[in-house]
Amino acid sequence: MPRFPNPVRLTILTIGLALARxxxxxPKRVRRTTDLAWPRIVTGLARMSKNAVDVAFVGIAVGPAAIAGVGFASPYWGIAFSLGGGFAGGTIALVSQRYGAEAFDELGQAIRSSAALVLAVTFPVACLFWLFPTELISLMTGNETTVEMGATYLQILAIGVPFAGLNLIGSRIYIGMDDSWTPMLVRSGGAISNIVLSGLLVFPHGWGVAGAAWGTVLANVVVTAAFALGLVAGRLPIAGELPVQVNPAAKYVDGDTIRQLVHIGLPVVGRNMVWTVAKFPMLAIVALFGQNVVAAYVISRRIWGLMNTPGWGFGLASSSLVGQELGAGNELDAEEYARDVILFAVATYAVAAVIVFAFAEPIVVSFVGDASDPSVPFAVSLVYAACAAVMAQGVKGAAAGPLDASGDTRWPFYSQIIGMFGCAIPVAYLGATTSLGLLGLYLSFVAETTVPAAINYYRFSTGKWKAISREFRPGVSASDD
Known part of the structure; x- marks a missing residue:
């Protein structure tokens, strides 16, 4: 796998080697984890930058109504990623275990069945978005201009829904085969092409929100084509030779494989949907604090997202490495990998939190351009709370990695539901409706991560995930469960 000096890899490796010393x-696990994690983190940074630029384009070209329309459409687009990413959790579990066991025939079947499953699931969603975009946007706002722009954006995005799902499957396939370099190249390239295409369509062509939507759709098509070409040809330009070559003409629908993918992936879908669904009541509660607090909350969430990019890498690195060891029958090594990745992730999050905490105010001001803006003090205090909360995010995500790799995906799902709907949202509501005030929002940040972290780590510590993984290892059919 090609390597180039870069600050992201160097920073992560330095933290890991300090822990090793x-x-x-x-130290061997540190290097292997770093090699898998850093490209995924770079991908996350690229995607988050793309999202920010997309909104900025329509805001500059059209105005606040366009930003609002895109904002109301975004949770629906998030549903596509929740579905694709959820079933991709089953993909990485099956692919990594078969790759670790060198069961390449079963590996190819897992890849083809994953593609068939995600298409079957996302196509009805795409039809819903295409046929009823106005009705869906109207559920959240009655502003006619905003509804019109949001509906335009959502209807065009509907075309890209199946491709978005396939992209997530493609990414997890490569990561499950110990290759996070290729997904980084492909998806980061897709993010850059999205920015370029959206810019060209929004400004010179004057397409507004439609231009931004078409840029997103076309970029997803390009990424899907690149992943498919690589799997069929066994190589890609720049990335070079790939770990496996898949026969596209072989069987796609295999009952046992589909059942295993659904069994593992369905709880991950639910877990992914928790935050997507939770956005609606949470934003409604935050609105009770007033417009300045809403702005501050949005700013703090963007900063939170940047701090959370290590989780993009460590969670999937843990799933891949643990899954490979389980596939090879090395349960003790799998557990040791998982423990090292959890500690590595927490240390990396801690470094990010300390840096952001130290520069919280200038970072916040960079979002509004004016230090006297009334939202700034609220945002700074929320960022401080986010810095404390994000530490537990390292445990939450990294502890979920071995559970996902083994097929024990229900517990992370339960933990996400309990953390958001059982703790974070109720605490935020108490803050908005009682004398608890803003402290409720701060505590909701902490509850959102610490509760799932405690539950995920408890389940990991029981070791039951190792026994569950035996049901999904190469040569075991779903009927044997």
Whole structure:
């Protein structure tokens, strides 16, 4: 796998080797985890930058109504990613275990069945978005201009829904085969092409929100084509030779494989949907605090998202590495990998939190351009709370990695539901309706991560996930469960 010097990899590796020198983790595992994690983190940074630029384009070209329309459409687009990413959790579990066991025939079947499943699931969603975009946007706002722009954006995005799902499957396939470099190249390239296409369609052509939507759709088509070409040809330009070559003419629908993918992936879909669904009541509660707090909340969430990019890498690195060890029958090594990745992730999050905490105010001001803006003090305090909360995010995500790799995906799903709907949202509501005030929002940030972190780590510590993984290893059919 090609390597180029870069600050992201160097920073992560430095943190890991410092832990290794302290005798807390194995240096070999640090290097292998870093090699898998850093490209995924870069991908996350690219995607988040793309999202920000997309909104900025329509805001500059059209105005606030366009931003609102895109904002109301975004949760629906998020549903596509929740579905694709959820079933991709089953993909990485099956692919990594078969790759670790060198069961390449079963690996190809897992890949083809994953593609068939995600198409079957996302196509009805795409039809819903295409046929009823106005009705869906109208559920959240009655402003006619905003509804019109949001509906235009959502209807065009409907075309890209199946491609978005396939992209997530493609990414997890490569990561499950110990290759996060290729997904980084492909998806980061897709994010850059999205920015270029959207810019060209929004400004010179004057397409407004439609231009931004078409840019997103076309970029997703390009990424899907690149992943498919690589899997069929066994190589890609720049990325070079790939770990496997898949026969596209072989069987796609295999009952046992589909059942295993659904069994593993369905709880991950639910887990992914929790935050997507939770956006609606949470934003409604935040609105009770007033417009300045809403702006501050949005700013703090963007900063939170940047701090959370290590989780993009460590969670999937853990799933892949643990899954490979389980596939090879090395349960003790799998557990040791998982423990090292959890500690590695927490340390990396801690470094990010300390840096953001130290520069919270200038970072916040960069979003509004004016230090006297009334939202700034609220945003700074929320960022401080986010810095405390994000530490637990490292445990939450990294502890979910071995559970996902083993097929024990229900517990992370339960933990996400309990954390958001059982703790974070009720605490935020108490803050908005009682004398608890803004402290309720701060505590909701903490509850959102610490509760799932505690539950995920408890389940990991029981070791039951290792026994569950035996049901999904190569040569085991769903009927044997």
């Amino acid at each position: 302290a005798g807390l983790v194995n």
